[in-house]
Amino acid sequence: MxxxxxxxxxxxxxxxxxxxLASSWPDRVTRDWAxxxxxxxGVDVCVLDSGVEPSHxxxxxxxxxxxxxxxxxxxxxxxxxxxxxxxxxxxACAGIVRSLAPACRIHSVRVxxxxxxxxGELILAGLRHAIxxxxxxxxxxLSTTKRRFAELLHDxxxxxxxxxxxxxxxxxxxPVESYPWRFSSVVSVxxxxxxxxxAWYVNPEPPVEFFAxxxxxxxxxxxxxxxxxxxxxxxxxxxxxxxxLVLSKHPELTPFQLKSVLSLTATNTREAE
Amino acid sequence: MSxxxxxxxxxxxxxxxxxxxxxxxxxxxxxxxxxxxLFDEETDELVFxxxxxxxxxxxxxxxxxxxxxxxxxxLVTRQPLVVxxxxxxxxxxxxxxxxxxxxxxxxxxxxLLADERALGVLEVLDRPAGRPFSLDDMNLxxxxxxxxxxxxxxxxxxxxxxxxxxGEGEGAVIARLGTLLERADDNGATxxxxxxLERVLARRS
Numbered sequence: 067m068x069x070x071x072x073x074x075x076x077x078x079x080x081x082x083x084x085x086x087l088a089s090s091w092p093d094r095v096t097r098d099w100a101x102x103x104x105x106x107x108g109v110d111v112c113v114l115d116s117g118v119e120p121s122h123x124x125x126x127x128x129x130x131x132x133x134x135x136x137x138x139x140x141x142x143x144x145x146x147x148x149x150x151x152x153x154x155x156x157x158a159c160a161g162i163v164r165s166l167a168p169a170c171r172i173h174s175v176r177v178x179x180x181x182x183x184x185x186g187e188l189i190l191a192g193l194r195h196a197i198x199x200x201x202x203x204x205x206x207x208l209s210t211t212k213r214r215f216a217e218l219l220h221d222x223x224x225x226x227x228x229x230x231x232x233x234x235x236x237x238x239x240x241p242v243e244s245y246p247w248r249f250s251s252v253v254s255v256x257x258x259x260x261x262x263x264x265a266w267y268v269n270p271e272p273p274v275e276f277f278a279x280x281x282x283x284x285x286x287x288x289x290x291x292x293x294x295x296x297x298x299x300x301x302x303x304x305x306x307x308x309x310x311l312v313l314s315k316h317p318e319l320t321p322f323q324l325k326s327v328l329s330l331t332a333t334n335t336r337e338a339e
Numbered sequence: 340m341s342x343x344x345x346x347x348x349x350x351x352x353x354x355x356x357x358x359x360x361x362x363x364x365x366x367x368x369x370x371x372x373x374x375x376x377l378f379d380e381e382t383d384e385l386v387f388x389x390x391x392x393x394x395x396x397x398x399x400x401x402x403x404x405x406x407x408x409x410x411x412x413x414l415v416t417r418q419p420l421v422v423x424x425x426x427x428x429x430x431x432x433x434x435x436x437x438x439x440x441x442x443x444x445x446x447x448x449x450x451l452l453a454d455e456r457a458l459g460v461l462e463v464l465d466r467p468a469g470r471p472f473s474l475d476d477m478n479l480x481x482x483x484x485x486x487x488x489x490x491x492x493x494x495x496x497x498x499x500x501x502x503x504x505x506g507e508g509e510g511a512v513i514a515r516l517g518t519l520l521e522r523a524d525d526n527g528a529t530x531x532x533x534x535x536l537e538r539v540l541a542r543r544s
Contacts, residue, residue: 116412152407154428155420178415181383182405182457185415208416211455236418239478241485242452244417259474282423282471289429296421296447296472 089318095330101311106167108317109310112201113163113303114192115156115208117147117176124161124286129171130199134192135180142191144175152179154287158295159205159303161286166263166307170314173201177208186215190222193233197226202313205306206235206252207299209244216245227251232309232321236302237274248273253309253325257281257301266305268332276328278304350501353494357389360487364463365391367483368476371465372443374398375451375487376410377495378459385410385460388491392464393441408434409448410460417457419449419481421472447472449481451488458491 077085092099110129118128133147151157160172175196177188189210196204204226210219223246226233235247237254247254257280258267267277280301287293305328312327313319319327329335357375364373372392376385384402406415408431413420423445425431431442443464451459461484466472504515516533 116407153409153412154431155412155416178406178412180406182378182411182415183380183383185406208418211417211452211457213455238418238481240417240450240452240481242455257474281474287428289427291427293425293428294423294471296474296477297419299416299418299420 087318089316095327097331097336100327100331101308101315104167104311104315106163106170106307106310106314109167109170109203109314110173110199110201111163111167111170111306111310112173112175112196112199112204113156113159114175114177114189114196114204114206115159116153116178117149117151117156118160118172118174119151119157119286119288119290122157122161122286122290124292125157125164125172128160129173131174131176132195133176133179134188134195136184136187142187144191144195147174147176149176149179151288152176154293155207155299157288158285158293158300159207159306162263162283162300162303163205163307163310166304167310167314170307170310173199186210186212190215190218193219193222193226197222197229197231200229201231202317203232203234203306203309205303206233206246207302209235209238209247211240211242211244219246220249220251223249223251227321230320232306232313232324234302234306234309236298238298251321253305253321253328255298255302255305257296257298263304264308265333266308266328267334268329275325276305276332277301278308280304349497350494353490353497354389356490357487357494358391360461360483360490361389361391364461364480364483364487367479368447368463368466368472369470370463372441373461373463375491376403376414376460376462377491378405378414378457385414388459388494403434409446410462413448413450413460414457417450417452419447419477421445421447421477423471445472447477447480449477449484451484451491453488453492458488458495461487 131147132144134144137143175192177192233252235252235254237247237256246252254275256274256277258277259281263279269275278301280298281296284292285295361373375389377388379386383405385405387398387401390398405411426442426444446462446464448460448462450457
């Protein structure tokens with residue numbers, strides 16, 4: 067980001083010259099411009115999930131790992147995670163991110179394992195931790211149906227959006243409304259059935275905004291091995307990793323601009339060219 | 340059915356409904372088994388409520404942690420999940436073998452959602468070899484799970500009603516009165532009596 071003091075709430079005529087884009091955009095945004103040669107280097111990606119198995123061969127070293135738990139007084143706290151993954155899913159997401167953005171820094175925030183009761187609070191606290199830590203991308207392959215958390219989650223999602231943290235959330239087709247994937251400040255992802263990890267589609271009919279690989283994929287799992295899995299929860303980390311690639315090449319992009327780049331470089335957008 | 344114990348009747352009916360749900364889920368997917376887990380909020384555990392397939396009756400009542408493992412992840416995150424090659428997950432295989440004696444190779448798990456609450460998880464285990472679960476399968480099971488969730492919600496309501504009526508204190512008396520009133524066949528005499536009582540109490544308060 068620029069060191070210049072940019073206008074925040076209004077744009078006086080004298081300030082017009084100060085708000086040029088930090089880098090110039092090409093006439094046509096291509097994948098090569100967006101992520102060609104990118105490795106995710108320098109980008110912090112947070113996997114907010116069931117934890118990540120330390121030193122899994124498909125994940126490698128984690129930049130950090132915390133667990134969000136309730137302390138004796140019932141308050142949520144982020145503590146160093148000594149447990150790892152209590153399911154396998156978080157390791158799977160981290161492995162997908164690593165496979166596409168090999169040089170990014172992966173952080174694990176575990177919000178599962180302390181019982182299902184109170185998980186809404188743990189998800190909120192975990193997300194707050196990830197945003198305050200300044201991670202550029204947060205993968206949220208989870209959702210809550212509790213309406214009392216929706217407003218708080220919405221505020222947090224907006225906070226992330228304005229602090230340049232991209233939240234990538236898996237969408238789903240359930241008979242009950244769930245969050246945060248429905249918020250327009252997050253990038254929501256459903257699955258397609260192709261096996262190309264770099265094929266992604268922009269949806270002309272939101273609320274689901276993008277489709278990425280989510281069917282029949284071999285993912286990292288606990289025990290150092292792999293598992294064959296299907297679900298939108300595996301599509302989200304594909305987009306999270308692609309976001310990390312774009313941000314490693316264009317760190318100045320805001321979440322709004324990043325979403326535009328994802329849309330302009332989507333497989334169906336390119337096919338229409 | 341016992342006319343003396345309406346709570347027991349509804350419990351039996353809803354158990355039969357849930358058993359039907361797992362049988363149909365198994366049949367739709369030509370699977371080896373299907374299970375419904377109920378989330379017990381008091382103990383923060385998942386409980387096998389209905390099972391179709393191998394060892395079906397020995398499993399009912401088994402309990403598991405509510406936020407670990409695959410069913411726990413689905414319950415907490417509200418996300419459907421398909422997992423193959425389960426036997427290769429040492430932790431899952433050991434827990435499943437200890438709990439049930441049966442280690443499935445593949446499962447699809449979807450949350451059972453009623454309004455904003457997650458009541459439990461529906462799992463379908465082991466489709467015939469070479470037929471992985473597709474996105475369409477998952478969407479179908481998700482829709483079917485909604486039906487199971489309604490069944491599960493009714494079961495929980497019946498249990499709460501039964502527990503309330505069996506207890507002591509004003510709440511239990513009112514619950515029992517409500518049950519009696521539903522069954523009363525006296526041309527509204529009982530209702531008029533209760534309305535008179537309501538007026539007396541309103542004047543006193």
